[in-house]
Amino acid sequence: MTYYVPRGGLPGQDELTTDRAVVTDAYAVIPRRTLSDITASLLPGWEGMRMWVLARPLTGMAETFSQYVVEVQPGGGSEQPETDPGAQGVLFVVAGQLTVHVRELEHVLGEGGYAYLAPGERWSVRASGDQPAVFHWIRKRYQPAPGVETPGSFVSSDRDVEPTPMPGTDGRWATTRFVDPADLRHDMHVTVVTFQPGGVIPFPETHVMEHGLYVLEGKGVYLLNQDWVEVQAGDFMWLRAFCPQACYAGGPGPFRYLLYKDVNRHAALGLLFGG
Template sequence: MSAPYWTPSGGLPPQSQLLSDRAVFTTGYAVIPKGVLSDIVTSYLPFWHKTRLWVLARPMTGFSETFSHYLMEIESGGGSDRPDDNADAQSVLFVTGGSMTITIDGTTHPLTIGSYVYLPAGCDWTIINDGGQTASFHWIRKRYNAVSGIDRPDAFVTSDGAVDPIAMPDTDGRWATTRFVDPTDLRHDMHVNIVTFQPGGTIPFAETHVMEHGLFVLSGKAVYHLNQDWVEVEAGDYMWLRAFCPQACYAGGADPFRYLLYKDVNRHMPLDL
Protein backbone atom coordinates (compact mmCIF):
# COMPACT_ATOMS: atom_id res chain seq x y z
CA MET A 1 0.00 0.00 0.00
CA SER A 2 1.23 3.53 -0.81
CA ALA A 3 2.00 6.28 1.72
CA PRO A 4 -1.10 7.31 3.71
CA TYR A 5 -1.33 10.91 2.49
CA TRP A 6 0.02 12.52 -0.66
CA THR A 7 2.39 15.42 0.02
CA PRO A 8 3.87 17.80 -2.60
CA SER A 9 7.59 17.93 -3.27
CA GLY A 10 7.68 21.09 -5.39
CA GLY A 11 10.27 21.47 -8.13
CA LEU A 12 9.46 22.09 -11.78
CA PRO A 13 8.56 19.66 -14.58
CA PRO A 14 11.21 18.94 -17.21
CA GLN A 15 11.31 21.05 -20.37
CA SER A 16 10.40 17.92 -22.32
CA GLN A 17 7.01 17.55 -20.62
CA LEU A 18 3.89 18.10 -22.71
CA LEU A 19 1.68 21.03 -21.76
CA SER A 20 -1.53 19.01 -21.67
CA ASP A 21 -2.88 18.19 -18.22
CA ARG A 22 -6.15 17.64 -16.36
CA ALA A 23 -6.58 21.17 -15.00
CA VAL A 24 -10.16 22.43 -15.41
CA PHE A 25 -11.79 25.67 -14.26
CA THR A 26 -15.52 26.14 -14.85
CA THR A 27 -18.33 28.11 -13.25
CA GLY A 28 -19.56 24.95 -11.50
CA TYR A 29 -16.35 23.20 -10.48
CA ALA A 30 -12.57 23.21 -10.76
CA VAL A 31 -9.90 20.50 -10.84
CA ILE A 32 -6.36 21.40 -9.83
CA PRO A 33 -4.16 18.36 -10.59
CA LYS A 34 -1.11 17.59 -8.51
CA GLY A 35 1.19 18.31 -11.45
CA VAL A 36 0.60 22.06 -11.14
CA LEU A 37 1.79 22.18 -7.51
CA SER A 38 5.27 23.28 -8.54
CA ASP A 39 7.71 25.82 -7.12
CA ILE A 40 6.50 28.54 -9.48
CA VAL A 41 3.02 28.78 -7.90
CA THR A 42 4.00 28.89 -4.21
CA SER A 43 3.06 31.79 -1.96
CA TYR A 44 4.35 33.22 1.34
CA LEU A 45 2.60 34.66 4.41
CA PRO A 46 3.54 37.46 6.84
CA PHE A 47 5.11 36.29 10.11
CA TRP A 48 5.60 32.73 8.85
CA HIS A 49 9.26 31.74 8.79
CA LYS A 50 10.88 29.12 6.55
CA THR A 51 7.39 28.43 5.20
CA ARG A 52 5.75 28.36 1.79
CA LEU A 53 2.30 27.32 0.65
CA TRP A 54 0.11 26.46 -2.29
CA VAL A 55 -3.27 28.24 -2.33
CA LEU A 56 -5.87 25.75 -3.54
CA ALA A 57 -9.02 27.81 -2.93
CA ARG A 58 -9.86 31.35 -1.91
CA PRO A 59 -13.10 33.37 -1.68
CA MET A 60 -13.85 34.98 -5.03
CA THR A 61 -17.03 35.57 -6.98
CA GLY A 62 -17.91 32.50 -9.02
CA PHE A 63 -15.46 30.22 -7.22
CA SER A 64 -15.05 29.38 -3.53
CA GLU A 65 -17.52 31.56 -1.66
CA THR A 66 -17.00 30.54 1.97
CA PHE A 67 -13.46 29.28 2.60
CA SER A 68 -9.79 29.20 1.73
CA HIS A 69 -7.61 26.11 1.54
CA TYR A 70 -3.81 26.21 1.84
CA LEU A 71 -1.31 23.39 1.48
CA MET A 72 1.50 24.41 3.84
CA GLU A 73 5.17 23.39 3.87
CA ILE A 74 7.43 24.32 6.82
CA GLU A 75 11.15 23.63 6.92
CA SER A 76 12.76 22.39 10.10
CA GLY A 77 12.93 25.27 12.59
CA GLY A 78 10.22 27.24 10.80
CA GLY A 79 6.72 28.19 11.85
CA SER A 80 4.87 31.21 13.19
CA ASP A 81 4.09 32.93 16.49
CA ARG A 82 1.58 35.17 14.68
CA PRO A 83 -0.11 32.83 12.21
CA ASP A 84 -3.43 34.60 11.56
CA ASP A 85 -4.44 38.15 12.44
CA ASN A 86 -8.07 37.58 11.40
CA ALA A 87 -9.96 37.15 14.70
CA ASP A 88 -13.07 35.97 12.80
CA ALA A 89 -11.28 33.08 11.07
CA GLN A 90 -11.66 29.53 12.35
CA SER A 91 -9.31 26.86 11.04
CA VAL A 92 -8.74 23.16 10.58
CA LEU A 93 -5.20 21.80 10.21
CA PHE A 94 -4.49 18.29 8.92
CA VAL A 95 -0.90 17.02 8.92
CA THR A 96 0.33 14.95 5.95
CA GLY A 97 4.09 14.95 6.51
CA GLY A 98 6.69 15.46 9.25
CA SER A 99 6.03 16.59 12.80
CA MET A 100 5.37 19.90 14.56
CA THR A 101 4.28 21.38 17.87
CA ILE A 102 1.22 23.60 18.14
CA THR A 103 0.40 25.74 21.18
CA ILE A 104 -3.27 26.65 21.65
CA ASP A 105 -4.18 29.13 24.38
CA GLY A 106 -1.01 28.19 26.28
CA THR A 107 -1.30 24.38 25.93
CA THR A 108 1.16 22.55 23.67
CA HIS A 109 0.30 19.55 21.52
CA PRO A 110 2.66 17.41 19.42
CA LEU A 111 1.48 16.91 15.84
CA THR A 112 2.45 13.99 13.62
CA ILE A 113 1.24 12.57 10.32
CA GLY A 114 -2.54 12.23 10.50
CA SER A 115 -3.04 14.82 13.27
CA TYR A 116 -6.20 16.93 13.01
CA VAL A 117 -6.63 20.28 14.78
CA TYR A 118 -9.70 22.51 15.10
CA LEU A 119 -8.96 26.15 15.99
CA PRO A 120 -11.98 28.32 16.86
CA ALA A 121 -12.13 31.94 15.77
CA GLY A 122 -10.21 34.22 18.11
CA CYS A 123 -8.08 31.59 19.84
CA ASP A 124 -4.38 32.22 20.43
CA TRP A 125 -2.12 29.72 18.67
CA THR A 126 1.44 29.29 17.46
CA ILE A 127 3.13 26.50 15.54
CA ILE A 128 6.74 25.39 15.06
CA ASN A 129 8.39 22.62 13.13
CA ASP A 130 10.70 21.31 15.83
CA GLY A 131 11.39 18.09 13.95
CA GLY A 132 14.31 17.31 11.73
CA GLN A 133 12.49 17.22 8.40
CA THR A 134 10.12 19.36 6.36
CA ALA A 135 6.52 19.22 7.60
CA SER A 136 3.37 19.58 5.50
CA PHE A 137 -0.24 20.21 6.44
CA HIS A 138 -3.57 21.39 5.05
CA TRP A 139 -4.95 24.63 6.47
CA ILE A 140 -8.64 25.32 5.84
CA ARG A 141 -10.03 28.68 6.98
CA LYS A 142 -13.61 29.96 7.19
CA ARG A 143 -15.10 33.09 8.71
CA TYR A 144 -17.11 31.91 11.72
CA ASN A 145 -20.83 32.65 11.51
CA ALA A 146 -21.78 33.24 15.15
CA VAL A 147 -25.38 32.77 16.32
CA SER A 148 -26.80 34.50 19.40
CA GLY A 149 -27.61 31.90 22.07
CA ILE A 150 -25.21 29.24 20.72
CA ASP A 151 -21.74 28.91 22.25
CA ARG A 152 -18.66 28.97 20.06
CA PRO A 153 -16.88 25.63 19.58
CA ASP A 154 -13.84 24.67 21.62
CA ALA A 155 -10.41 23.92 20.20
CA PHE A 156 -9.45 20.26 19.98
CA VAL A 157 -6.64 18.04 18.70
CA THR A 158 -7.20 14.49 17.48
CA SER A 159 -6.06 12.32 14.57
CA ASP A 160 -7.32 10.32 11.63
CA GLY A 161 -6.40 7.08 13.43
CA ALA A 162 -8.24 8.05 16.61
CA VAL A 163 -11.66 8.44 14.96
CA ASP A 164 -13.51 5.42 13.60
CA PRO A 165 -15.00 5.85 10.12
CA ILE A 166 -18.78 5.50 9.93
CA ALA A 167 -20.03 3.39 7.04
CA MET A 168 -22.72 4.95 4.91
CA PRO A 169 -26.02 3.00 5.00
CA ASP A 170 -26.40 0.03 2.66
CA THR A 171 -22.80 0.20 1.38
CA ASP A 172 -21.23 -2.84 3.14
CA GLY A 173 -18.47 -0.51 4.31
CA ARG A 174 -17.31 0.41 0.81
CA TRP A 175 -18.13 4.09 1.48
CA ALA A 176 -17.38 5.56 4.91
CA THR A 177 -16.86 8.97 6.49
CA THR A 178 -14.49 9.93 9.29
CA ARG A 179 -16.34 12.70 11.12
CA PHE A 180 -14.26 14.78 13.54
CA VAL A 181 -17.28 16.80 14.70
CA ASP A 182 -20.76 15.58 15.64
CA PRO A 183 -23.00 16.65 12.70
CA THR A 184 -25.72 17.70 15.18
CA ASP A 185 -23.39 20.05 17.12
CA LEU A 186 -24.76 23.39 15.93
CA ARG A 187 -21.82 25.29 17.35
CA HIS A 188 -19.96 24.29 14.21
CA ASP A 189 -20.71 25.95 10.88
CA MET A 190 -18.20 23.93 8.86
CA HIS A 191 -17.18 20.29 8.71
CA VAL A 192 -13.85 18.98 7.49
CA ASN A 193 -14.11 15.20 7.20
CA ILE A 194 -12.24 12.37 5.51
CA VAL A 195 -14.25 10.28 3.05
CA THR A 196 -13.02 6.77 2.19
CA PHE A 197 -14.06 4.51 -0.68
CA GLN A 198 -12.74 1.00 -0.94
CA PRO A 199 -11.73 -0.03 -4.48
CA GLY A 200 -14.96 -0.48 -6.40
CA GLY A 201 -16.92 1.73 -4.00
CA THR A 202 -19.18 4.35 -5.50
CA ILE A 203 -21.50 7.27 -4.93
CA PRO A 204 -24.35 5.65 -6.87
CA PHE A 205 -26.33 8.83 -7.55
CA ALA A 206 -25.62 12.45 -8.49
CA GLU A 207 -25.47 14.28 -5.16
CA THR A 208 -26.90 17.77 -5.59
CA HIS A 209 -26.97 19.93 -2.46
CA VAL A 210 -26.42 23.38 -1.04
CA MET A 211 -23.04 22.71 0.62
CA GLU A 212 -19.97 24.05 -1.12
CA HIS A 213 -17.14 21.53 -1.28
CA GLY A 214 -13.38 21.47 -1.37
CA LEU A 215 -11.94 17.96 -1.88
CA PHE A 216 -8.25 17.09 -1.67
CA VAL A 217 -7.41 13.53 -2.71
CA LEU A 218 -5.19 12.05 0.01
CA SER A 219 -4.73 8.61 -1.54
CA GLY A 220 -5.96 6.35 -4.33
CA LYS A 221 -7.73 7.29 -7.53
CA ALA A 222 -11.22 7.48 -8.97
CA VAL A 223 -13.39 8.70 -11.79
CA TYR A 224 -15.39 11.65 -10.46
CA HIS A 225 -18.60 13.06 -11.90
CA LEU A 226 -18.70 16.88 -11.73
CA ASN A 227 -21.73 18.63 -13.18
CA GLN A 228 -22.03 16.87 -16.58
CA ASP A 229 -18.39 15.77 -16.89
CA TRP A 230 -16.42 12.71 -15.80
CA VAL A 231 -12.84 13.45 -14.74
CA GLU A 232 -10.03 11.16 -13.58
CA VAL A 233 -8.52 12.15 -10.24
CA GLU A 234 -5.75 10.69 -8.09
CA ALA A 235 -3.78 11.37 -4.92
CA GLY A 236 -2.61 14.99 -4.88
CA ASP A 237 -5.49 16.38 -6.96
CA TYR A 238 -7.88 19.04 -5.67
CA MET A 239 -11.51 19.60 -6.58
CA TRP A 240 -13.75 22.55 -5.79
CA LEU A 241 -17.51 22.18 -6.20
CA ARG A 242 -19.92 25.07 -6.19
CA ALA A 243 -23.20 24.73 -4.29
CA PHE A 244 -25.65 22.43 -6.11
CA CYS A 245 -22.99 21.07 -8.49
CA PRO A 246 -23.94 17.39 -9.12
CA GLN A 247 -21.27 14.92 -7.99
CA ALA A 248 -20.71 11.17 -7.95
CA CYS A 249 -17.72 8.83 -8.24
CA TYR A 250 -16.37 5.36 -8.92
CA ALA A 251 -13.25 4.40 -6.93
CA GLY A 252 -10.59 2.35 -8.71
CA GLY A 253 -7.04 1.16 -8.27
CA ALA A 254 -5.46 -0.98 -5.59
CA ASP A 255 -5.62 1.50 -2.67
CA PRO A 256 -8.59 3.08 -0.91
CA PHE A 257 -9.70 6.36 -2.45
CA ARG A 258 -9.63 8.95 0.36
CA TYR A 259 -10.17 12.68 0.33
CA LEU A 260 -10.24 15.55 2.81
CA LEU A 261 -13.66 17.19 2.44
CA TYR A 262 -14.75 20.71 3.40
CA LYS A 263 -18.39 21.79 3.54
CA ASP A 264 -20.34 24.67 5.09
CA VAL A 265 -23.21 23.57 7.36
CA ASN A 266 -25.77 24.43 10.06
CA ARG A 267 -26.63 28.03 9.20
CA HIS A 268 -29.41 29.98 7.45
CA MET A 269 -28.78 30.89 3.84
CA PRO A 270 -27.58 34.50 3.48
CA LEU A 271 -30.11 36.76 1.76
CA ASP A 272 -27.88 39.78 1.16
CA LEU A 273 -25.68 38.68 -1.73
Protein backbone atom coordinates in the same frame (compact mmCIF):
# COMPACT_ATOMS: atom_id res chain seq x y z
CA MET B 1 -2.33 5.27 6.22
CA THR B 2 -0.47 7.24 3.59
CA TYR B 3 -1.06 10.79 2.40
CA TYR B 4 0.10 12.44 -0.79
CA VAL B 5 2.65 15.19 -0.14
CA PRO B 6 3.54 17.79 -2.79
CA ARG B 7 7.29 18.37 -3.11
CA GLY B 8 7.38 21.31 -5.50
CA GLY B 9 10.01 21.30 -8.20
CA LEU B 10 9.27 22.14 -11.83
CA PRO B 11 8.29 19.89 -14.76
CA GLY B 12 11.12 19.24 -17.17
CA GLN B 13 11.45 21.08 -20.47
CA ASP B 14 10.82 17.77 -22.27
CA GLU B 15 7.41 17.20 -20.63
CA LEU B 16 4.05 17.90 -22.24
CA THR B 17 2.21 21.05 -21.21
CA THR B 18 -1.18 19.34 -21.48
CA ASP B 19 -2.68 18.46 -18.08
CA ARG B 20 -6.08 18.01 -16.44
CA ALA B 21 -6.39 21.51 -14.92
CA VAL B 22 -9.80 23.06 -15.56
CA VAL B 23 -11.91 25.88 -14.13
CA THR B 24 -15.62 26.03 -14.98
CA ASP B 25 -18.63 27.91 -13.64
CA ALA B 26 -19.51 24.93 -11.42
CA TYR B 27 -16.19 23.36 -10.42
CA ALA B 28 -12.42 23.45 -10.69
CA VAL B 29 -9.79 20.70 -10.80
CA ILE B 30 -6.22 21.52 -9.76
CA PRO B 31 -3.96 18.55 -10.62
CA ARG B 32 -1.07 17.71 -8.36
CA ARG B 33 1.51 18.70 -11.00
CA THR B 34 0.29 22.28 -10.61
CA LEU B 35 1.83 22.44 -7.12
CA SER B 36 5.30 23.37 -8.35
CA ASP B 37 7.89 25.87 -7.15
CA ILE B 38 6.58 28.53 -9.50
CA THR B 39 3.06 28.47 -7.98
CA ALA B 40 4.12 28.61 -4.31
CA SER B 41 3.25 31.62 -2.12
CA LEU B 42 4.62 33.14 1.09
CA LEU B 43 2.99 34.82 4.10
CA PRO B 44 4.30 37.55 6.42
CA GLY B 45 5.12 36.53 9.98
CA TRP B 46 6.43 33.06 9.09
CA GLU B 47 9.89 31.49 9.08
CA GLY B 48 10.94 28.71 6.69
CA MET B 49 7.55 28.45 5.07
CA ARG B 50 5.94 28.28 1.67
CA MET B 51 2.42 27.31 0.65
CA TRP B 52 0.17 26.52 -2.27
CA VAL B 53 -3.24 28.22 -2.32
CA LEU B 54 -5.82 25.69 -3.47
CA ALA B 55 -8.96 27.74 -2.86
CA ARG B 56 -9.94 31.30 -1.98
CA PRO B 57 -13.37 32.96 -1.98
CA LEU B 58 -14.37 34.01 -5.48
CA THR B 59 -17.66 35.61 -6.49
CA GLY B 60 -19.72 33.14 -8.48
CA MET B 61 -17.60 30.21 -7.33
CA ALA B 62 -17.07 28.75 -3.85
CA GLU B 63 -17.31 31.73 -1.51
CA THR B 64 -17.02 30.50 2.07
CA PHE B 65 -13.48 29.18 2.55
CA SER B 66 -9.80 29.19 1.70
CA GLN B 67 -7.50 26.17 1.67
CA TYR B 68 -3.70 26.02 1.63
CA VAL B 69 -1.07 23.29 1.56
CA VAL B 70 1.67 24.62 3.86
CA GLU B 71 5.27 23.36 3.93
CA VAL B 72 7.42 24.40 6.90
CA GLN B 73 11.11 23.61 7.24
CA PRO B 74 12.40 22.12 10.54
CA GLY B 75 12.33 24.80 13.21
CA GLY B 76 10.19 27.11 11.08
CA GLY B 77 6.72 28.33 11.87
CA SER B 78 4.78 31.35 13.09
CA GLU B 79 3.82 32.89 16.42
CA GLN B 80 0.71 34.50 14.89
CA PRO B 81 -0.47 32.45 11.92
CA GLU B 82 -4.05 33.76 11.88
CA THR B 83 -4.49 37.52 11.48
CA ASP B 84 -8.30 37.53 11.09
CA PRO B 85 -9.97 37.42 14.54
CA GLY B 86 -13.20 36.13 13.01
CA ALA B 87 -11.59 33.19 11.21
CA GLN B 88 -11.66 29.61 12.42
CA GLY B 89 -9.29 27.01 11.05
CA VAL B 90 -8.51 23.33 10.64
CA LEU B 91 -4.99 21.94 10.31
CA PHE B 92 -4.49 18.43 8.89
CA VAL B 93 -0.92 17.10 8.85
CA VAL B 94 0.19 14.96 5.89
CA ALA B 95 3.94 14.77 6.57
CA GLY B 96 6.42 15.43 9.37
CA GLN B 97 5.70 16.68 12.85
CA LEU B 98 3.91 19.90 13.75
CA THR B 99 3.81 21.37 17.25
CA VAL B 100 0.74 23.55 17.82
CA HIS B 101 0.51 25.81 20.87
CA VAL B 102 -3.06 26.73 21.83
CA ARG B 103 -2.95 29.22 24.67
CA GLU B 104 -0.68 27.51 27.26
CA LEU B 105 -1.15 23.99 25.88
CA GLU B 106 1.26 22.21 23.53
CA HIS B 107 0.08 19.59 21.05
CA VAL B 108 2.42 17.54 18.86
CA LEU B 109 0.70 16.38 15.68
CA GLY B 110 2.13 13.65 13.48
CA GLU B 111 0.85 12.45 10.12
CA GLY B 112 -2.94 12.38 10.25
CA GLY B 113 -3.01 14.90 13.10
CA TYR B 114 -6.03 17.22 13.13
CA ALA B 115 -6.51 20.51 14.97
CA TYR B 116 -9.62 22.69 15.09
CA LEU B 117 -8.76 26.29 15.99
CA ALA B 118 -11.67 28.42 17.17
CA PRO B 119 -12.25 32.00 16.02
CA GLY B 120 -10.24 34.46 18.12
CA GLU B 121 -8.02 31.68 19.47
CA ARG B 122 -4.36 32.38 20.37
CA TRP B 123 -2.25 29.74 18.65
CA SER B 124 1.14 29.22 17.04
CA VAL B 125 2.82 26.48 14.99
CA ARG B 126 6.34 25.12 14.64
CA ALA B 127 7.79 22.26 12.56
CA SER B 128 9.33 20.27 15.40
CA GLY B 129 10.73 17.21 13.64
CA ASP B 130 13.87 16.73 11.58
CA GLN B 131 11.92 16.76 8.31
CA PRO B 132 9.65 19.44 6.82
CA ALA B 133 6.11 19.51 8.19
CA VAL B 134 3.39 19.63 5.52
CA PHE B 135 -0.21 20.33 6.42
CA HIS B 136 -3.51 21.54 5.02
CA TRP B 137 -4.88 24.75 6.49
CA ILE B 138 -8.59 25.37 5.90
CA ARG B 139 -10.05 28.72 6.99
CA LYS B 140 -13.62 29.98 7.22
CA ARG B 141 -15.11 33.11 8.75
CA TYR B 142 -17.21 31.87 11.68
CA GLN B 143 -20.96 32.59 11.55
CA PRO B 144 -22.43 33.05 15.06
CA ALA B 145 -25.99 31.86 15.63
CA PRO B 146 -28.45 33.09 18.29
CA GLY B 147 -28.36 30.93 21.41
CA VAL B 148 -25.47 28.80 20.11
CA GLU B 149 -22.07 28.82 21.81
CA THR B 150 -18.86 29.25 19.85
CA PRO B 151 -17.01 25.90 19.69
CA GLY B 152 -13.70 25.48 21.48
CA SER B 153 -10.39 24.43 19.98
CA PHE B 154 -9.41 20.74 20.08
CA VAL B 155 -7.00 18.24 18.53
CA SER B 156 -7.60 14.76 17.16
CA SER B 157 -6.16 12.35 14.60
CA ASP B 158 -7.22 10.40 11.54
CA ARG B 159 -5.58 7.40 13.19
CA ASP B 160 -7.66 7.65 16.37
CA VAL B 161 -11.18 8.26 15.00
CA GLU B 162 -13.11 5.24 13.75
CA PRO B 163 -14.69 5.87 10.32
CA THR B 164 -18.49 5.76 10.21
CA PRO B 165 -19.80 3.53 7.37
CA MET B 166 -22.55 4.99 5.22
CA PRO B 167 -25.78 2.98 5.63
CA GLY B 168 -26.23 0.12 3.21
CA THR B 169 -22.69 0.20 1.81
CA ASP B 170 -21.10 -2.73 3.71
CA GLY B 171 -18.27 -0.40 4.68
CA ARG B 172 -17.26 0.42 1.10
CA TRP B 173 -17.99 4.11 1.80
CA ALA B 174 -17.14 5.59 5.21
CA THR B 175 -16.49 9.01 6.72
CA THR B 176 -14.05 9.93 9.48
CA ARG B 177 -15.84 12.68 11.40
CA PHE B 178 -13.92 14.80 13.89
CA VAL B 179 -17.06 16.72 14.91
CA ASP B 180 -20.51 15.37 15.78
CA PRO B 181 -22.77 16.30 12.81
CA ALA B 182 -25.50 17.24 15.30
CA ASP B 183 -23.25 19.78 17.08
CA LEU B 184 -24.76 23.06 15.86
CA ARG B 185 -21.88 25.09 17.27
CA HIS B 186 -19.91 24.15 14.16
CA ASP B 187 -20.66 25.85 10.85
CA MET B 188 -18.11 23.84 8.86
CA HIS B 189 -17.04 20.21 8.76
CA VAL B 190 -13.65 18.91 7.63
CA THR B 191 -13.72 15.13 7.34
CA VAL B 192 -11.84 12.29 5.64
CA VAL B 193 -13.94 10.24 3.21
CA THR B 194 -12.80 6.70 2.35
CA PHE B 195 -13.99 4.49 -0.50
CA GLN B 196 -12.81 0.92 -0.84
CA PRO B 197 -12.06 -0.21 -4.41
CA GLY B 198 -15.31 -0.28 -6.35
CA GLY B 199 -17.15 1.88 -3.79
CA VAL B 200 -19.42 4.56 -5.22
CA ILE B 201 -21.56 7.58 -4.49
CA PRO B 202 -24.55 6.07 -6.31
CA PHE B 203 -26.41 9.26 -7.25
CA PRO B 204 -25.49 12.84 -8.19
CA GLU B 205 -25.47 14.74 -4.89
CA THR B 206 -26.86 18.23 -5.52
CA HIS B 207 -26.96 20.44 -2.44
CA VAL B 208 -26.29 23.84 -0.92
CA MET B 209 -22.89 22.99 0.56
CA GLU B 210 -19.67 24.16 -1.09
CA HIS B 211 -16.85 21.64 -1.19
CA GLY B 212 -13.10 21.43 -1.26
CA LEU B 213 -11.80 17.87 -1.90
CA TYR B 214 -8.09 17.03 -1.72
CA VAL B 215 -7.26 13.47 -2.71
CA LEU B 216 -5.05 12.04 0.03
CA GLU B 217 -4.65 8.55 -1.40
CA GLY B 218 -5.62 6.43 -4.40
CA LYS B 219 -7.54 7.31 -7.53
CA GLY B 220 -11.11 7.57 -8.72
CA VAL B 221 -13.49 8.96 -11.30
CA TYR B 222 -15.54 11.94 -10.14
CA LEU B 223 -18.74 13.34 -11.62
CA LEU B 224 -18.49 17.13 -11.56
CA ASN B 225 -21.57 18.81 -12.98
CA GLN B 226 -21.90 16.95 -16.34
CA ASP B 227 -18.30 15.77 -16.63
CA TRP B 228 -16.64 12.55 -15.46
CA VAL B 229 -13.09 13.45 -14.40
CA GLU B 230 -10.25 11.13 -13.41
CA VAL B 231 -8.48 12.21 -10.22
CA GLN B 232 -5.57 10.82 -8.23
CA ALA B 233 -3.68 11.42 -4.99
CA GLY B 234 -2.58 15.06 -4.81
CA ASP B 235 -5.40 16.47 -6.97
CA PHE B 236 -7.78 19.10 -5.60
CA MET B 237 -11.42 19.68 -6.56
CA TRP B 238 -13.37 22.82 -5.81
CA LEU B 239 -17.19 22.68 -6.08
CA ARG B 240 -19.66 25.52 -5.88
CA ALA B 241 -23.07 25.06 -4.24
CA PHE B 242 -25.48 22.75 -6.12
CA CYS B 243 -22.79 21.29 -8.39
CA PRO B 244 -23.91 17.67 -9.07
CA GLN B 245 -21.30 15.22 -7.79
CA ALA B 246 -20.76 11.46 -7.56
CA CYS B 247 -17.78 9.11 -7.81
CA TYR B 248 -16.36 5.64 -8.40
CA ALA B 249 -13.28 4.45 -6.50
CA GLY B 250 -10.75 3.11 -8.95
CA GLY B 251 -8.53 0.84 -6.84
CA PRO B 252 -6.34 -1.07 -6.39
CA GLY B 253 -6.22 0.52 -2.91
CA PRO B 254 -8.54 2.85 -0.98
CA PHE B 255 -9.60 6.19 -2.44
CA ARG B 256 -9.47 8.82 0.33
CA TYR B 257 -9.96 12.57 0.33
CA LEU B 258 -10.03 15.46 2.78
CA LEU B 259 -13.43 17.12 2.49
CA TYR B 260 -14.54 20.63 3.47
CA LYS B 261 -18.19 21.71 3.56
CA ASP B 262 -20.16 24.55 5.13
CA VAL B 263 -23.07 23.43 7.32
CA ASN B 264 -25.71 24.33 9.93
CA ARG B 265 -26.43 27.96 9.06
CA HIS B 266 -28.95 30.08 7.14
CA ALA B 267 -28.05 30.91 3.57
CA ALA B 268 -26.96 34.55 3.46
CA LEU B 269 -29.49 36.72 1.62
CA GLY B 270 -27.04 39.36 0.42
CA LEU B 271 -25.66 42.65 1.72
CA LEU B 272 -28.66 44.67 0.55
CA PHE B 273 -30.88 42.72 2.94
CA GLY B 274 -28.51 42.39 5.87
CA GLY B 275 -27.45 38.81 5.08
